[in-house]
Amino acid sequence: MKNLLSAERMARLKWQLLDLVYVLISIMLALVVGGIFLLILGSNPIEAYYIMFQKAFVSFGAILRRMTIYLLSGLAVAIPVKSGMFNMGGEGQIAAGAMTAAMLGSALALPAGIHPVVCMLGAILVGALLSSISALMKLKFGSSEVVTGIMLNYIVMYILQYLSMYPFRGSPNSAQTAEILETAKIPRLAEGSQASYGLFIALGCCLLFAFIMNRTRFGLELKSAGFNRLAASYQGVRVGVMSVLSMAIGGGLAAMAGAVEVMGGRYLYLDAYFTNYGFDGIAVAYMARNNPLAVIVTAFFLSTLKVGAVALDRQAGVSVYFAIALQGIIIALLVSPYLVESVFNRIRQKRLAKEKEPAIKTAST
């Protein structure tokens, strides 16, 4: 009995470890493939990677600022996935959240303690409404939330472009809003640092959702709806409601990412500035296997990669797009779990074959 217990626990642990190993191997493979690209481009890959990570850590504040966004945009994907929904509209939700925060932050006159809270709540509301559209359309008409999410991204982006160009334009030179008031700003971590206290809000969200998913009735029902809708409905879980709620949460979190960047970083909405954070969020969630706590690690990793790439661009003349390509390779390797697994198996088989070979030889002679 005791043996059986430990054997099973070992098996589970082995699975989790294997998962981690796959992620690490995928990252390493991607760095190798990236290295080959660098060689072709005429740079020394080791030197380039050294510059990338060294320079990245010099601008640690930039890493943390970007990580703040990734934490929230990663959660914005990870939570809906648990209920079986895919939040593809992160791009639009982030930008809409940013615009909402910028508008409320510049237009309202409120005391310092309350102003950021109001901006944040407004952004969350807008983001949640946006993502709920996709969820409701799936529920009522069966339309894929991925497709409607992508389409909504375009719609939102162009509406925001209009808003920043005409009614809320705050600068004669570019499509951007006015800067938010001092009362609406989230303070920086230190004088001159890029990162703001928004980082702790984002980290708090990770902890909060780890708790919600594992320790509350709501989290339990959400997960059960994602794993097996039929069995969940047999236990009285309203699976449709769960889908919509989880998407609303995802949209709210994505909008928070945009709002935090406005209130703690950029201080205004700038057209075409809030792009790709949503898609990067998918990468963060995927690498974290949708675990809210693991999101902290993967958000940090991806942020480092991105900031490092900027440094690389400046120092070694390698384009920023290299980091994007590298990220693409990592994700491609991660979404093909059988790839790494099959490489593993082939190695194992070869080893087995090698062990058998001499035995066969002796038998034949």
Next chain:
Amino acid sequence: MPETMISMKDVTIRFGSLTANDKVSLEVREGEIMSLLGENGAGKSTLMKILYGLYTRESGEIVIDGNVMPKRYAPADAIKLGVSMVPQHFMLIDSFTVAENIVLGEEQQISHLMMSKEKACAKVDSLCERFGIPLSPKQIVGELPMGTKQKVEILKALYRGTKVLILDEPTTVLTPQEVDELFVLLRSLQRKGITIIIITHKLNEVLDISDRVTVMRLGKNMEVLETSHTNAQELSQIMVGKEVSNVYVEQGEDEAKQQNAVFRLVNLHTKREGERCNLQGINLDLFPGKVVGVAGIDGNGQTDLVEVLTGTKALSEGEIRTGDQCILANTVEEMRTLGIGIIPEDRTQQGLVLDLTVRDNILLGYKSDTRFEKHGIINLQSANKYVGDLIQKYDIRPARGNAVCRFISGGNQQKVVLARELERTGLKAVVASQPVRGLDVGAIQFTHSTLLKLRSEGMAILLISSDLDEIKTMSDYIAIIRNGRIVAFKKASDFSKDEIGLYMGGAKSEEVTA
């Protein structure tokens, strides 16, 4: 004497510990219609899948049209020898036309390079004419009724030059009129020299259509009979086996109607969804301390009945009465507060969320139970203690609440379902659907004795099963369900097994009103 078309001798196949076919023999003569009769799980389909080359037998000989078959062969080999199978669930492409579906995979019969739709249509037309099947080749298959789709499947086989046609439960998806049409077609095919094997569990069909019948039971073949020399009674007896003595239930004296029913199901109707049989006026009473067994062939409304009592399928008509309450709109929460525990037929799909732990699966069933949650936050300590107690009481192994259900055995999965459903406070009735399907002997005994213990404690139990032995040994009263209605209801001791079989197969019926 016509020649032997198919000869299978002592064919054996095992799936794990289950011997699906145990030295089964089958001989089919050229140009005859042979029925393969047996209950669900008797091994009929398995035998035919071996013949068709889908499964590889362990031992035994197979001769098709004079060709001794090697141990391992593929459906393509069987098709070459003229054997084809019309599956129970049709394998047609809905968006293609009739002609396209028929020539699919055999286009070279028309042309090697280009597919000509006209030629395909012409070819299908001439085939229809030859066999007297009224089909228009240009129609889209998705728009056709089930009966016509089946004809497309048959025509597909004929197009490939079939000599032996195997039909797997061909009438389950058909209306009575379509069944008549099918039988007319089969007879005309027979006249054209085609040999037909029908897999079925319906007695009437056997008597209607076949020349001979091979009866199977529990993976063995029991008897081969000339249809003209037998009757429904005899067939039913061979099919379900000898009378089983009532080992569990001692006969009670009290009459059902005199007791106060805890639950009265009155004229329950549900909407039809797809091909699944809906409820068309179920009347049934549940009595405290009694087991009411619902016997019936799978797919006669059992699933809807369970879902209505679970609360996941809405009633379109009728009501559930208990005490002075009368429920018209049945939700999961409503049914749960009434005190009904549900053991669904498919524990891996309906009973459990396999990717959650034992503890979470149990907790899932205790919504807003203040013992385990406060303001939606789970009280891990009391939840773990409760689950730990249940694990001990029901002897769930491994004895850990955080074991993921996917990785524990089927018997233990069922114990988790039992623990969750039966330990609820205020439980008044238990609905158990196929509670022992797929379990090993030990788990079967555990499940049955748990249910009987509840019975002795005064619980009302509704046992739904397609296993007649289970129904007979467990029930105080037996109700027989057919086409979404209860066609018979009596004390278990007043039913002979033959009679149950006759009601189930539809050879006998009486409307029952509660």
